Amino acid sequence: MLVAAALVPDTALLVPGAAGTADPVADLRDAALEVVTAAVSGASRVVVVAPGREVREATGTVRGSLGAAGIPDGMLGWPVPERSLDRPDGSGHSGGAGEPGALGVPAAVALHLLARAGWDGPLGVLEVADADDLAARGRALVARDRVALVVVGSGSGRHGPDAPLADDPRAPAFDDRVLAALADAGPAARAQLAATDAVLAAELAVTGAAPWKVLVGAVGDVDVRATVPAAGTPAGAHHAVVLWSVTGAAADGG
Template sequence: MLVAAALVPDTALLVPGSGGTVDVAATLRSAALDAVQASVADARSLVVVAPGPRTRELTGRVVATLGAAGIPDGQLAWPPVAFGTGEDARASVAASVGLHLAARCGWHGATRVVEVAPGAGLGELGASLVADGPTGLLVVGSGSGRHGPDGPLADDERAPAYDEALLADLADAGPAARARLTQRPADEAAALAVTGWAPWQVLVGAAGERAVTARLAVQQVVAGAQHAVLSWVVA
């Protein structure tokens, strides 16, 4: 049963030290830590849901690393993080950000890490992930990465309106808003470099038809990408 969810950005900049001496994500980080702490307060287990090249659940000892983003883990201000036992499995950068946040909040409970790609069945996956006991979700993903000129991707004039409507629905979380989230085309999200599309489909499936109280804590465009921190509490 889903009890609460933290919606956090997927930027590596949430982990201090990743941007060198410049810390542009301090406000986002503070809000993200608060949201994650609230998501596990009444949970017996945590599921980290993050975007990935294919849909899979990591097994074994899941190791957080930002190496794929070109950031040496020794550069980070937070200590190394791993959850579980067995053979090492390296989490994606997005999932690693979630794991770092969970560890920083002092979470040591049962933890699953699921990376998801756009496709069918993500709502059903979300429902299955919260089927056993009180569960918190840590949902990692961001809005459009095409807010130029500060980002690496070309500016797209559709990005501001898209993200405004998206954040309104995520902050509403009522039945109509959740329906709109599931109806947003995956190809449009891909064209606008929206990384949260697949994780949010999982979130909506996990919430089911239950009432949700949502709160938008902060939103910020960093390096051309729309990032936000929200909380969902399920009745």
């Protein structure tokens, strides 16, 4: 069952040193560490759900390198974590011997946060893109054990002249709606997240749409309390840090 979910941005800048001597998202980093630590505190297993090019279970031993973003390991202020993975659904070790493999940058960021939070228990990683079965995958992730999710993804990267991609006037309204839904976390808000238009999300360079749909599937119909310790649009990309905690009898296993 799901006990909590930490929703964190997918930007590599959460890892100290990724921007050189600059540190544009220090407040987001502090908040992300806070919610990840809180989410895993009551869990027996953790699954990272992160955006990817396709739906893929990471297997074997992986490293949290940010090399895919052009950031050498030596630049980072945190040691690069290395972990052996279980299957995301908790059905056993994922296998895969040999040299540690690479993750996409969003999943690698989550590994860094988990390492700093001190999580060394069972861990799975699921990288997702838009697909029809994301809610079902979310339900499968929490079918056994006490599971915490670390859900990685951000809003639009098209805010203003400093954005990573060209400005899009639709971005503010889209991100306002999503942030309101994440902060509400009630049944109607979750339905709204599940119905996120994948085409529009892609046009707005939103990375969180598919991971949020997995999250909604994992939550099901239980009651959730949401807190939003940080949100903002540094350098033209919208990021939010959110904690969803399962409340009442479900959280106690009743």
